[in-house]
Amino acid sequence: MSRKTEILVVGGGPAGLSAAIVAAQLGSKVLLVDDNPNLGGQLVKQTHRFFGSSARDAGIRGFNIAEQLLEEAAGLKKNLTILLNTSIVGFYGDTEAGLLSPERYEKVTFERVIVCTGAVENSLNFENNDLPGVYGAGAVQTLMNVHGIRPGNRILMVGSGNIGLIVSYQLMQAGVQVVGLVEAMQTIGGYLVHASKIRRMGVPIYTGHTIVSALGTGGVAGAKLCRLDEKFQTVPNTEFDVECDCICLAVGLSPLIELFQQADCKMVHVGELGGLVPLHDVNMRTTNPHVYVAGDASGIEEATTAILGGRVAGARATESIHGESAEAAKVIADASSELRTLRSGSTGERIRWGREKIEKEIAAC
Amino acid sequence: MSLRIGDHPVLSFKKGRKVSFMFEGQKMEGFEGEPIAAALHAAGVRLLRHSPHKHRPRGFFCAIGRCSSCMMEVDGEVNVMTCITPLKEGMVVNRQEGHGVIEP
Amino acid sequence: MLINDGIITREELATVLPTDERFKKGPVAIIECMQDIPCDPCVSACPSKAISMKSGITDRPKLDAARCIGCGLCVPRCPGLAIFVLDMTHAPRSAALSLPYEMQPVPKIGQVVKGLDRSGKAVCEAKVLKVMSAKKFDKTHVVTIEIPKDRALDVRAIRLA
Numbered sequence: 001m002s003r004k005t006e007i008l009v010v011g012g013g014p015a016g017l018s019a020a021i022v023a024a025q026l027g028s029k030v031l032l033v034d035d036n037p038n039l040g041g042q043l044v045k046q047t048h049r050f051f052g053s054s055a056r057d058a059g060i061r062g063f064n065i066a067e068q069l070l071e072e073a074a075g076l077k078k079n080l081t082i083l084l085n086t087s088i089v090g091f092y093g094d095t096e097a098g099l100l101s102p103e104r105y106e107k108v109t110f111e112r113v114i115v116c117t118g119a120v121e122n123s124l125n126f127e128n129n130d131l132p133g134v135y136g137a138g139a140v141q142t143l144m145n146v147h148g149i150r151p152g153n154r155i156l157m158v159g160s161g162n163i164g165l166i167v168s169y170q171l172m173q174a175g176v177q178v179v180g181l182v183e184a185m186q187t188i189g190g191y192l193v194h195a196s197k198i199r200r201m202g203v204p205i206y207t208g209h210t211i212v213s214a215l216g217t218g219g220v221a222g223a224k225l226c227r228l229d230e231k232f233q234t235v236p237n238t239e240f241d242v243e244c245d246c247i248c249l250a251v252g253l254s255p256l257i258e259l260f261q262q263a264d265c266k267m268v269h270v271g272e273l274g275g276l277v278p279l280h281d282v283n284m285r286t287t288n289p290h291v292y293v294a295g296d297a298s299g300i301e302e303a304t305t306a307i308l309g310g311r312v313a314g315a316r317a318t319e320s321i322h323g324e325s326a327e328a329a330k331v332i333a334d335a336s337s338e339l340r341t342l343r344s345g346s347t348g349e350r351i352r353w354g355r356e357k358i359e360k361e362i363a364a365c
Numbered sequence: 366m367s368l369r370i371g372d373h374p375v376l377s378f379k380k381g382r383k384v385s386f387m388f389e390g391q392k393m394e395g396f397e398g399e400p401i402a403a404a405l406h407a408a409g410v411r412l413l414r415h416s417p418h419k420h421r422p423r424g425f426f427c428a429i430g431r432c433s434s435c436m437m438e439v440d441g442e443v444n445v446m447t448c449i450t451p452l453k454e455g456m457v458v459n460r461q462e463g464h465g466v467i468e469p
Numbered sequence: 470m471l472i473n474d475g476i477i478t479r480e481e482l483a484t485v486l487p488t489d490e491r492f493k494k495g496p497v498a499i500i501e502c503m504q505d506i507p508c509d510p511c512v513s514a515c516p517s518k519a520i521s522m523k524s525g526i527t528d529r530p531k532l533d534a535a536r537c538i539g540c541g542l543c544v545p546r547c548p549g550l551a552i553f554v555l556d557m558t559h560a561p562r563s564a565a566l567s568l569p570y571e572m573q574p575v576p577k578i579g580q581v582v583k584g585l586d587r588s589g590k591a592v593c594e595a596k597v598l599k600v601m602s603a604k605k606f607d608k609t610h611v612v613t614i615e616i617p618k619d620r621a622l623d624v625r626a627i628r629l630a
Binding site for chain 2: 035063121123136139174
Binding site: 048049050051052053054058059060061064172173175186187188191192193194195196197198199200201202203205207341342343344345346347348 | 471472473474475476477501502503504505506507508509510512513514525526527546547548549550551571572573585586587588589590607608609625626628
């Protein structure tokens with residue numbers, strides 16, 4: 001069994017949805033594939049208001065943005081076909097992929113593919129980190145905001161980036177006590193307004209600390225923490241225990257990049273972007289001219305940049321098939337300008353460094 | 366305190382109908398369609414399996430079917446990723462010990 | 470220091486605090502936004518056009534305290550929940566503080582709650598004067614509490630019994 005499309009989009013989170021919407025709006029035939037029963041990726045779990053420009057989605061809660069995208073996609077049935085519960089199991093040659101769903105296995109031929117596979121949560125090394133009750137931050141969000149179940153009654157959060165800060169707040173909204181937030185650096189990693197929000201509700205923020213071990217038999221019952229110096233070395237005699245029934249790890253994400261490796265895309269390791277990413281240009285095209293990338297798979301960032309990167313990829317992929325157009329040019333210009341704005345300021349520094357490294361590597365190719 | 370969230374300041378949760386299933390010989394309740402691991406978690410069960418070599422207790426980790434920590438034996442089948450497998454009425458769920466046994 | 474513990478110091482707060490003269494005139498907003506995050510919903514939220522960002526959305530918002538009438542419409546719009554309205558003219562010894570609230574249950578008018586400082590410590594009792602919950606506030610309630618004047622710069626959260 002096989003099917004044919006012009007643009008295959010892998011992953012229906014904010015990046016893939018946006019790429020598919022733009023490509024379909026610009027006239028391409030698009031097949032959007034996601035291995036979940038619902039579209040929206042991690043965006044549907046975001047209950048907080050987004051930052052950014054009010055001209056786009058600032059002030060709107062993440063899951064409402066997801067609803068808007070789904071509505072847009074639903075209105076494009078003429079050009080956009082969506083397959084749920086379906087995985088891409090491999091690339092065969094430059095223009096063929098295998099699709100696996102509970103009902104069938106089939107091949108799809110395409111002219112361009114936009115891979116928006118997102119990221120996976122990092123784990124952290126400490127004694128007993130495999131105890132039941134040690135969960136990734138995304139897992140905690142999934143449990144709370146999708147299934148309406150508290151991950152525990154007293155949680156210790158590890159990591160003070162935006163995810164750790166935001167999920168701590170969401171835990172409190174779900175009626176869970178956050179006994180503390182642990183951060184290895186001496187300063188808070190995420191937006192300070194997020195930190196203030198939880199601090200003023202009584203959550204201690206232990207900067208310059210780490211978790212030594214999880215305590216408990218059969219499941220988390222507590223955690224042993226200790227202080228770290230500026231060089232991340234443990235300070236002797238500073239260990240103390242906290243009581244908790246769940247330890248949430250918000251220690252970063254790593255891009256999911258297996259498909260790019262299958263497609264022989266040149267990969268590059270960029271720490272600021274989360275690890276190994278496919279080398280890509282400002283058009284979101286990798287070193288394999290058939291393969292585009294958007295979202296966290298192109299570098300760990302945010303949903304807003306995933307949406308904008310997806311829009312650029314969808315427009316550029318369309319242009320590469322159907323030729324340039326004024327509408328595509330406008331989409332690209334608007335999205336690129338918004339991306340520049342979102343990445344400006346001191347909070348965008350690390351991302352800018354990471355992106356500069358990618359640009360240097362591409363220029364050297 | 367029940368782990369199921371009642372009133373939430375921002376979200377409302379649509380649940381399927383209540384169904385019963387078996388876990389380690391005990392009758393338990395959950396909602397049709399929610400992941401097996403979530404239903405177990407809400408019922409107070411976090412220990413889902415034991416690791417193959419050191420028999421260490423394991424639960425789920427990523428909850429989106431990417432890490433394989435949540436694998437259990439469901440209706441006689443091993444290595445079922447319970448964090449993404451929807452609960453059905455009458456399911457028989459057991460802890461998986463190590464790699465589990467696959468009948469030829 | 471804010472960057473180490475999430476607690477704004479008096480020195481950091483001074484950079485955004487309206488003057489004593491302005492406080493004597495009635496309610497006014499305090500925008501406790503200390504970082505150049507790309508973000509601007511507060512600008513369009515203000516019906517008096519009292520909030521501005523000159524060079525773009527990464528600017529820290531600037532409040533024209535003279536134009537601000539203390540209406541509080543900016544309070545629920547800030548994604549960082551960082552805007553408060555303080556009325557030092559509320560009563561001889563107490564002030565009225567409006568803050569964003571997104572927890573359950575929502576307090577009722579007349580209820581007495583605990584006023585928490587920026588470290589989460591309960592520093593006073595606070596009577597709930599008003600609760601604004603409009604549909605356009607999208608689940609962020611604006612709760613106005615009565616607190617002692619000498620706590621007006623500290624209390625930024627509440628805890629129900």
